[in-house]
Amino acid sequence: MGAINALGLAKRVKAKILQASTSEVYGDPSVHPQPESYWGNVNPIGLRSCYDEGKRCAETLFMDYHRMNGVNIKIIRIFNTYGPRMHPNDGRVVSNFIVQALKNQDITIFGDGSQSRSFQYVDDLIEGMIRVMNTGDSFTGPVNIGNPNEFTMLELAQKVIELTDSKSKIVFCPLPSDDPKHRKPDIQLAKTLLNWEPKIQLQEGLLQTIDYFRQII
Numbered sequence: 441m442g443a444i445n446a447l448g449l450a451k452r453v454k455a456k457i458l459q460a461s462t463s464e465v466y467g468d469p470s471v472h473p474q475p476e477s478y479w480g481n482v483n484p485i486g487l488r489s490c491y492d493e494g495k496r497c498a499e500t501l502f503m504d505y506h507r508m509n510g511v512n513i514k515i516i517r518i519f520n521t522y523g524p525r526m527h528p529n530d531g532r533v534v535s536n537f538i539v540q541a542l543k544n545q546d547i548t549i550f551g552d553g554s555q556s557r558s559f560q561y562v563d564d565l566i567e568g569m570i571r572v573m574n575t576g577d578s579f580t581g582p583v584n585i586g587n588p589n590e591f592t593m594l595e596l597a598q599k600v601i602e603l604t605d606s607k608s609k610i611v612f613c614p615l616p617s618d619d620p621k622h623r624k625p626d627i628q629l630a631k632t633l634l635n636w637e638p639k640i641q642l643q644e645g646l647l648q649t650i651d652y653f654r655q656i657i
Contacts, residue, residue, distance in 0.1 A: 443498040447505040447513075456512040458573055459502045461582060463519040463623055464492045473624040476517070476582050486618040499582065506580055514572050514579070519586025519625045523562030523645060524652035534559065534646075537597055538653045541606035551615030553594030558624045560587040561645035564638040571634040579633065586625035587638040596642075603646055 443459070450457040466474045467482030482492045505511040522534035529535075540547045568585035591599075597610050630636045 443501050447501060447511060450513075451505060451509050451511050454512075456514065456573065456577075457502075458569065459498055459513065459515045459581075460569075461499050461515055461517045462491075462495045463517055463584070463586060463625065464488070465496045465499065465517060466620075466623070467492055468618060468620040469622065472622050473588060473626040474584070475626040476584055476629055483618050487616065488618045503580070512577050513581075514575070515581035515583070516569060516572050516585045517582050517625075518565060519560055519584065519623065520557045521560045521562055521565045521586075523649055526649070526652075528653065528657055533557070533593065533596065534600075534649065535653070537600040538604065538646075538650055539657060541600045541604040541608045542650070542653055542657060544607045546611045547597045547601065547608045548611055548613050549593050549597055550613050550619065551593070552612060553597070553610075554592055554621075555615070555619065556590045556592045556622045556624070557596075558587050558590050559596070559642055559645070560585070560638055561640035561648075564640055568630065568634065568636050571636050575633065583629050583633065584625040584627055585630060585636075586627065587641075588625055588627055589641065590622070590624045591642065599642065599646065600650075603643070604650055 466478060466480040470481050471478045483489055484493055499515055502513045502515055506513045526535045528539050537547055565585055572583060601608055627637060
């Protein structure tokens with residue numbers, strides 16, 4: 441409903457509008473890394489499907505408003521993003537691990553820790569968003585905006601413990617249903633069309649994020 445309302449406003453005032461979509465539209469992907477041409481592998485009645493299908497539906501609405509009403513749209517698919525000013529209790533893996541490490545609490549990994557993600561620093565995401573919005577009207581997207589460097593959950597936990605000099609121990613919990621095993625963006629389109637690729641790699645980004653969390657917890 442939010443997407444419909446925003447699209448109606450953009451149509452009325454003839455504004456350019458950006459849909460901040462997500463890598464979750466790819467679900468638990470059977471193609472790796474994931475290009476924009478991949479349609480995804482989403483369980484429509486799974487525990488995660490409300491978010492996955494909500495974003496997929498929003499992309500559909502954006503494309504229909506563009507085709508039927510001429511609305512100037514842009515669609516980006518955002519991969520895991522982190523950085524300062526994250527909420528300590530937002531439930532994301534980076535903030536969870538950092539908060540647990542700084543408090544010397546057990547770091548909880550769901551599954552055996554072999555599932556992997558690609559982590560993008562927030563500054564890189566914002567630069568990608570700006571470049572997408574500055575493309576010509578003929579380009580709608582979708583375009584992947586993410587860091588293709590891939591890490592397992594175990595590698596991330598170990599890195600956070602190292603950078604925080606934490607006494608935390610890693611504990612393993614059951615893996616939730618429909619949790620994607622791997623997630624990694626194919627960013628060739630962003631490189632070619634936007635001359636964009638991420639500049640801030642995991643260690644540098646984690647250090648800045650850890651500094652922020654030290655100040656607020």
